[in-house]
Amino acid sequence: TALTLAACGGGGDATDDGTAGGGETGAADGTTMRLSLNQTEEHPSFIALDNFGERLSEATDGRWDIEVYPNEVLGAQQESLQLVSEGGVEMAIVSGTQLENLNEDFLVFNLPKVFDDVEHQMSVVHDQEIVGDLYSSLEESDNLTVLGGFTQGARSVYTTSTAVETPADMAGMNLRVQESDLHIAMAEALGASATPMAFGEVYTALQSGVLDAGENNEVSYWTQKHFEVAPYWSYTNHLVGLDYLIINSDVLASMSEEDRAAFDEEWTAAYEEHTQLWDEATQDAIEQATAGGATFSEVDEEAFAEPLLALADQFINNDVQQALYDAARAAAE
Ligand code: GCU
Numbered sequence: 001t002a003l004t005l006a007a008c009g010g011g012g013d014a015t016d017d018g019t020a021g022g023g024e025t026g027a028a029d030g031t032t033m034r035l036s037l038n039q040t041e042e043h044p045s046f047i048a049l050d051n052f053g054e055r056l057s058e059a060t061d062g063r064w065d066i067e068v069y070p071n072e073v074l075g076a077q078q079e080s081l082q083l084v085s086e087g088g089v090e091m092a093i094v095s096g097t098q099l100e101n102l103n104e105d106f107l108v109f110n111l112p113k114v115f116d117d118v119e120h121q122m123s124v125v126h127d128q129e130i131v132g133d134l135y136s137s138l139e140e141s142d143n144l145t146v147l148g149g150f151t152q153g154a155r156s157v158y159t160t161s162t163a164v165e166t167p168a169d170m171a172g173m174n175l176r177v178q179e180s181d182l183h184i185a186m187a188e189a190l191g192a193s194a195t196p197m198a199f200g201e202v203y204t205a206l207q208s209g210v211l212d213a214g215e216n217n218e219v220s221y222w223t224q225k226h227f228e229v230a231p232y233w234s235y236t237n238h239l240v241g242l243d244y245l246i247i248n249s250d251v252l253a254s255m256s257e258e259d260r261a262a263f264d265e266e267w268t269a270a271y272e273e274h275t276q277l278w279d280e281a282t283q284d285a286i287e288q289a290t291a292g293g294a295t296f297s298e299v300d301e302e303a304f305a306e307p308l309l310a311l312a313d314q315f316i317n318n319d320v321q322q323a324l325y326d327a328a329r330a331a332a333e
Contacts, residue, residue, distance in 0.1 A: 030063040033090035033251065036074035036083065038199050040223045044277035045093055045150050045243065046070050052270035059262040064255065066091065076198040078179065081246070085142045090251045093150065096242045097180035102144075103137050107182050107315055108324040112189075112308040115240040116332050118151045122275055123331055125149045125242060126268075130327045134320075145249045147267055150274045152241030153217035153282060157190065157234050158226065160212055163297040164234040167191030167304060173212040176202050182315055189307035190215075190238065199224070206230045217241070219278075222285035227294040234299045238308055245271075 035053075039045050046068055053066030074080060080092040081102075099106040108114065115121035124130055126148050135146035157164055157175070164170055170191035177183040179196045187194035195211060199220075205211040206229040214226055215238070221227055245267065255263060286296060316322055 030057070030060070030065055032065045032067050033247075034074065035066050035068045036072075036080035036089050036092040037068055037070050038072045038077055038080075038093070039070055039220070041070050043070075043219060043223050044274050044281045047277060048150070048270045048274040049093070051273060052266055055266045055269065056263060059266060060259045064259055064263065072198075072200045076200055078198065081144075084246055084248050085144050087143070087248050087250065089248075091245065091247045093243050093245055095152070095178055096149075096244060097178040097183055099138070099146070099244060099246075100180050100182060102142055103134075105134055105137065105318070105320045105324065107180070108321050108328065109242050110180060110182055110239070111312050111315065111325075112186060112239040113305075114312070114325065114328050115242075118153060118240060118275060118278060120332050121151055121240050121242060122149075122271070124328045126271070127327075127331070130324065130331075134324065139249045143249045144246050145252050147245040147247060148271055149245065150243045150271055151278060152243055153219065153278060154237045155215050155217055155239050155241050156236045157213055157215045157238070158221060158230045158294075159232045159234070160206055160209070160230045161232065163232040163295065164213075164236075164299060165297075165303075166300050167307065170213070174210070175213040175215060176205065176211045177215065182311065185311060185314065186238065186308070187215075189311060190236065190304065202226060203229060217282070218285040218289065219281045221294075222289050227289040227292055231294045233289075233294055233296045235297065236299050236304055237301070238304065 035049060037046060037049065049066065049068045053068065057065040074089055075083060077094045077098050080089060081094050081098050083089040084092045096106055096110045100110055109125065138144040138146065159173065167190055173192045174195045175187045175190065175192035176197050177187045177194050184194040184196060192213060197205060202211065202214055203224060203226060206214060206226060214230055221233065312325065316325055
């Protein structure tokens with residue numbers, strides 16, 4: 001089920017008690033976990049999570065439910081991460097770049113070219129032998145458990161003024177990146193200057209000229225309406241991005257064994273549904289943005305490849321990172 005903050009204003013308050021596990025009490029006397037998302041209700045992530053909540057509620061006879069709050073209404077990703085850690089909000093979707101700031105081993109999956117495509121990525125990020133230790137690594141330090149991920153698809157560059165073909169074409173452009181040292185370096189590898197910024201601020205920054213360019217997938221390009229202010233899309237395909245589902249570790253630990261099993265099963269069904277929705281959502285976004293005046297162009301992929309690949313050498317600096325990288329690449333072959 002989905003409510004906006006306004007719609008539930010008369011009922012339970014979003015963060016009233018601020019304690020882990022103390023979600024709203026629904027009709028069935030169960031716990032409703034609030035989930036913070038920065039996408040719109042049309043986005044596949046919202047759809048898959050909303051369905052996840054419905055199935056979880058059925059499977060647990062209403063003992064557990066999920067209320068998805070879209071559009072950053074519970075905060076941008078940095079704030080959401082903090083809220084989930086403190087227990088003010090139970091769950092969130094955050095980009096891999098956010099987790100890199102808590103444990104730098106996460107940066108491996110934020111590297112350009114580490115994943116060949118969505119299928120490869122999903123097989124790696126849900127392989128417990130590869131990711132088990134990584135996903136529990138924030139439990140002691142931050143009270144956060146990582147459950148797995150949704151693909152962000154392949155990300156490319158789009159600009160306000162002109163289609164880009166080579167890194168040289170990006171010289172002097174301010175490119176918005178997520179809040180990550182790796183992605184700041186990535187902007188430079190793409191030939192641009194980096195401006196790290198929260199997702200929800202990008203439209204206005206492109207419109208006002210603070211930014212010359214953004215980089216994202218077609219789905220967000222469309223749902224966030226960035227194509228209206230930056231209509232020149234160039235297929236750099238520089239990385240296949242990853243969003244994580246995170247949950248407050250105390251909340252997770254408070255589930256009975258039976259409910260936890262149902263939760264895990266329905267979450268698996270949720271990321272599978274998301275992956276299934278992704279291709280069609282991408283095609284749809286391209287059509288809609290094109291109808292809205294956007295142009296989609298190919299780039300000189302060779303010219304971009306080398307500086308992007310060099311980022312792995314530059315950023316991988318411990319054995320855990322190297323092992324994650326090697327495991328991810330081995331799964332591609
Ligand atoms: C994608 C991703 C989001 C992320 C956003 C961004 O839309 O799914 O989690 O916040 O990119 O560029 O910030």
